[in-house]
Amino acid sequence: MLLDEVVRLEGVSHIHAAGSPWARPALQNIDLEIRPGERVLITGPNGCGKSTLAWILAGLTTPTEGSAVRSGEALVEQAGDIGLLVQHTRLQLLRANVAAEIGSFNMSPERIRWAIGVMGFPLSVLSQPIDALSVGQQRRVGLALLIGRACTLTVLDEPMAGLDAPSRAALVEAVEQLPRQTTVITVTHDLDDSLPLGRRVITLDEGRIVGDRRNP
Amino acid sequence: MISQFNLFRYVDGTTIVHRADARSKVVGLTALVFAFSFSPSWIAVGIIWALVVLLFVAARLPVSVIPRPPRLLYAAMVIAMFFGILSGGEPFVSVGERQLGIGGAIFQIRFFGVTLGLLALSLLIGWTTKAADLPRAAEWMLRPLRWVRVPIDELVAALTIAVRALPLVADEFALVTTLWRTRPKREGPRDVRHYLVDGMDVAATVTAASVRRARELGEAIEQRGSVGIAYQQPRWVFADAVIFVALVSAAVGIVLVPS
Numbered sequence: 001m002l003l004d005e006v007v008r009l010e011g012v013s014h015i016h017a018a019g020s021p022w023a024r025p026a027l028q029n030i031d032l033e034i035r036p037g038e039r040v041l042i043t044g045p046n047g048c049g050k051s052t053l054a055w056i057l058a059g060l061t062t063p064t065e066g067s068a069v070r071s072g073e074a075l076v077e078q079a080g081d082i083g084l085l086v087q088h089t090r091l092q093l094l095r096a097n098v099a100a101e102i103g104s105f106n107m108s109p110e111r112i113r114w115a116i117g118v119m120g121f122p123l124s125v126l127s128q129p130i131d132a133l134s135v136g137q138q139r140r141v142g143l144a145l146l147i148g149r150a151c152t153l154t155v156l157d158e159p160m161a162g163l164d165a166p167s168r169a170a171l172v173e174a175v176e177q178l179p180r181q182t183t184v185i186t187v188t189h190d191l192d193d194s195l196p197l198g199r200r201v202i203t204l205d206e207g208r209i210v211g212d213r214r215n216p
Numbered sequence: 217m218i219s220q221f222n223l224f225r226y227v228d229g230t231t232i233v234h235r236a237d238a239r240s241k242v243v244g245l246t247a248l249v250f251a252f253s254f255s256p257s258w259i260a261v262g263i264i265w266a267l268v269v270l271l272f273v274a275a276r277l278p279v280s281v282i283p284r285p286p287r288l289l290y291a292a293m294v295i296a297m298f299f300g301i302l303s304g305g306e307p308f309v310s311v312g313e314r315q316l317g318i319g320g321a322i323f324q325i326r327f328f329g330v331t332l333g334l335l336a337l338s339l340l341i342g343w344t345t346k347a348a349d350l351p352r353a354a355e356w357m358l359r360p361l362r363w364v365r366v367p368i369d370e371l372v373a374a375l376t377i378a379v380r381a382l383p384l385v386a387d388e389f390a391l392v393t394t395l396w397r398t399r400p401k402r403e404g405p406r407d408v409r410h411y412l413v414d415g416m417d418v419a420a421t422v423t424a425a426s427v428r429r430a431r432e433l434g435e436a437i438e439q440r441g442s443v444g445i446a447y448q449q450p451r452w453v454f455a456d457a458v459i460f461v462a463l464v465s466a467a468v469g470i471v472l473v474p475s
Contacts, residue, residue, distance in 0.1 A: 021228070022222070079398055080398060082398065086391075088388075090421070092395050093421070094399075104399065105400055
């Protein structure tokens with residue numbers, strides 16, 4: 001086990017718009033350790049701080065208090081090496097078509113073909129404009145990118161939202177294609193749909209961890 | 217970048233500025249904009265900024281609401297000043313043996329003074345007025361145009377969408393720029409073309425997301441049957457008179473006081 005790749009959050013608290021009249025506490029005193037290769041589900045009601053935690057784990061938000069590190073280095077310093085799939089995947093796919101988007105991630109043509117194939121797309125999808133794809137297809141393109149990049153830490157923020165049953169099944173299958181050593185953290189408000197994505201379930205409520213159990 | 221301006225984010229309060237209805241604020245601000253277009257003088261700059269300070273203090277807003285303008289804005293101002301200096305014009309100053317016309321630069325500073333002042337006033341109105349009240353105020357202000365068959369209901373519906381969508385678009389813009397950090401850095405040296413292509417891709421993504429959001433909001437408004445709604449206007453209160461008099465007096469002052 002690569003112990004130095006453990007994700008550690010110690011005393012993490014976060015306040016959105018801290019110091020302004022719109023300040024809103026999101027997380028309070030979170031202590032968390034996630035080992036390499038773990039498949040973790042983070043769940044809880046709306047507004048409990050799930051997405052804030054996802055963004056801290058993805059290295060996109062610096063917590064207002066506490067530390068969030070992996071390999072002894074702050075997660076915010078590793079944002080470019082952490083895979084992230086957000087609910088509104090369209091906001092992540094910035095290039096005009098699928099080929100240009102995937103091409104900007106420095107993958108070999110073989111790797112691209114493999115990732116596209118794993119996600120169940122024909123190669124012709126590469127010439128498709130991003131906006132010609134459905135929400136579910138855009139999310140699968142996002143997943144193809146994650147698979148192709150082979151990041152050792154991947155964060156999925158509400159990956160099942162707005163997907164129909166076949167797309168959800170395809171997504172679960174795609175996540176299973178990620179290498180065993182890849183740590184996958186899935187943030188979801190709908191635990192039933194996401195259960196196949198993780199064995200450890202962490203429950204948040206009002207910004208605090210109120211449950212940490214193994215999925216039977 | 218846009219989200220840093222805290223657009224239409226209401227700050228709770230019970231001050232006279234908060235109690236005044238959106239109608240008096242919107243009419244007053246419109247009067248100021250018209251006054252400035254008639255008389256873009258240094259007097260106008262002074263009056264507008266005095267009003268900004270007065271209303272800020274009266275609204276008892278915390279200093280923390282004041283946005284930190286993005287560096288891009290400073291860069292744009294520097295570029296504009298550069299072209300202002302290039303354009304020359306009276307008065308002239310001596311730089312070594314050469315005469316340099318700084319009229320264009322002075323005009324540019326005056327322009328910044330007023331536009332930033334009007335922006336500050338708009339933000340002040342946004343911080344002290346609930347966003348939902350603005351379309352109602354606009355409907356009241358535009359009502360006379362019904363006589364000349366201007367489609368007021370549609371205009372107000374479009375304004376409602378714009379007011380509700382703007383903070384969301386700002387958030388999406390912030391989201392896209394943050395998500396940009398998850399992308400690998402471009403290898404090799406970057407030139408202006410790379411920055412332009414990246415900028416256009418970000419703009420196209422935010423536009424696509426905004427169009428989608430506007431369509432959803434429009435459909436929601438249509439399903440509720442809100443286009444053509446008969447707004448219930450609240451009664452005028454003393455606070456309205458104070459705010460209206462302050463803003464309209466400032467507008468009259470800008471036009472009448474010789475520059």
